Amino acid sequence: MFTGIVEALGRIDRIEAVGGDVRLTIATDGGYLDGVNLGDSIASNGVCLTAVALPPKAFVADVSVETLDATTARRWQVGTRLNLERALTPHKPLGGHMMSGHVDGVGHLVDKHVDARSWRLGFEAPPAIARYIARKGSVAIDGVSLTVNAVDKCRFEVNIVPHTWENTTLGGLSPGDAVNLEVDLIARYLERLLEARSESAS
Incomplete structure (x- = not known):
């Protein structure tokens, strides 16, 4: 779950075609990704993505064909900026509203x-x-x-x-x-x- 309060801006550093869908490398400045673990969810322009690799100051996520078809992700290019938000935790203030990260x-x-x-x-x-x-x-x-x-x-x-x-x-x-x-x-x-x-x- 997410709140819709953007925590950082990211940018797409790499787009790799893998088996019919894509794998993205999304980078962000500073220490925003410190403490992120493999499998954690990060909303990227409202799309819930799962971190499958954690290179320095970036995370890698797979994007399925369903997500490519249902969101703007197919339009993203290297350099595209993204709004980032890590998943809600019990100690995180609910400043926006409850969101699933599943784009309608x-x-x-x-x-x-x-x-x-x-x-x-x-x-x-x-x-x-x-x-x-x-x-x-x-x-x-x-x-x-x-x-x-x-x-x-x-x-x-x-x-x-x-x-x-x-x-x-x-x-x-x-x-x-x-x-x-x-x-x-x-x-x-x-x-x-x-x-x-x-x-x-x-």
């Missing part, structure tokens, strides 16, 4: 404009997941926990404060860019509970 779909940035000292970003989500996005609810965009400010059918807006703008990859997005979306887990569970109640009543 790929959205696109539609527009962006300055809003006082912040930025207002508008995104379009696939119809299949847009129904889970509600005003004042939570959504993860490239692994960043954000509050939804407005919703209009498949489009929604979020506000990016200066700290988030400067310390995540969101500040580098341009209209048309693809992003990983993970909707609020509570919305998904609520829908399933209502479905089960409806089935039992029929």
